[in-house]
């Protein structure tokens with residue numbers, strides 16, 4: 593791959609015009625959109641409107657002028673990205689909170705089944721929340737096993753299988769339909785975490801017959817730091833499953849101000865408290881871009897970007913831990929090296945922003961909306977050079993920061 597090869601790919605790239613819809617700093621090659629998506633140009637104006645007009649001028653009247661329906665409205669915009677119907681997705685809270693609600697609801701759904709099964713090495717919050725959720729349900733327990741032992745861990749005590757669809761570290765991707773079918777065959781419900789999948793790979797919860805799913809909006813969806821997360825509940829479960837965090841926004845009639853809790857119909861019952869409107873405004877503006885692209889085009893470009901970095905990594909002698917088959921991975925590439933932390937810092941010092949995942953992984957996010965093939969080629973050249981010249985050995989690259 594040469595710079596000219598990369599430029600030729602850019603010339604034929606149908607997504608290339610979208611780059612200008614993002615506000616990226618000059619001189620930065622941003623390969624961390626899988627951790628915090630870049631700023632869409634439309635967002636600052638949307639935030640300013642939400643603050644000065646909606647809040648400043650309209651004041652509390654804005655609740656009836658669009659604010660109160662934001663969780664459902666944004667859910668309906670995310671729904672096509674996961675293959676759900678508009679009324680099967682709601683936005684609010686965090687991925688962690690949605691996980692808690694979904695796990696407890698699933699455990700209460702069938703009291704004869706007491707075990708939640710998940711994967712060792714899953715994203716930490718998924719396991720931490722599962723640990724906390726089972727502690728809230730009498731008799732419930734969490735069983736965490738290696739990927740190879742997952743299928744064997746499902747039995748007639750399994751209430752829920754909780755898996756992260758694309759692994760945050762390696763980018764390995766589970767087969768959505770096959771694992772959902774395995775959970776169902778054991779009589780369990782399936783809860784997917786799509787935090788590293790939504791906006792990264794094509795998803796179809798309807799075809800897979802998934803029961804529950806959660807996911808982040810501040811990664812590939814570019815909703816902004818801490819943007820509210822989404823929850824999907826298949827329509828067939830919406831009457832039976834109840835939100836254990838029974839707040840007033842999920843009540844059938846919040847403004848009846850009743851003492852007793854009665855869950856709202858449909859997805860609104862999964863709300864807890866007052867939605868964060870400024871965060872919703874940012875996310876809503878960011879979601880506009882997705883109406884213009886299809887996930888098949890994204891996936892094709894993601895695969896091409898991956899190949900460029902896989903070649904550079906191989907030339908540098910780095911060991912790639914992400915699957916070679918594009919159908920079996922997400923939209924990032926990870927390399928394992930003893931000096932991965934120092935390597936990440938050396939790249940950042942040259943304006944190539946990726947991240948480090950302990951203990952030994954360099955992770956580079958591939959976001960087809962705003963990265964060109966040439967950008968990724970240049971990042972690969974820097975990677976090769978830093979490894980070849982051992983620049984990463986500079987002691988300043990070993991200083992640890994709070995967020996890696």
Ligand SMILES: *Cc1c(COP(=O)(O)O)cnc(C)c1O
Pocket residue numbers: 686687688689715717718756760785787788808821
């Ligand atoms: C990023 C991520 C989260 C983040 O959860 P928050 O509640 O937003 O902090 C959860 N799960 C997975 C798999 C993630 O990748």
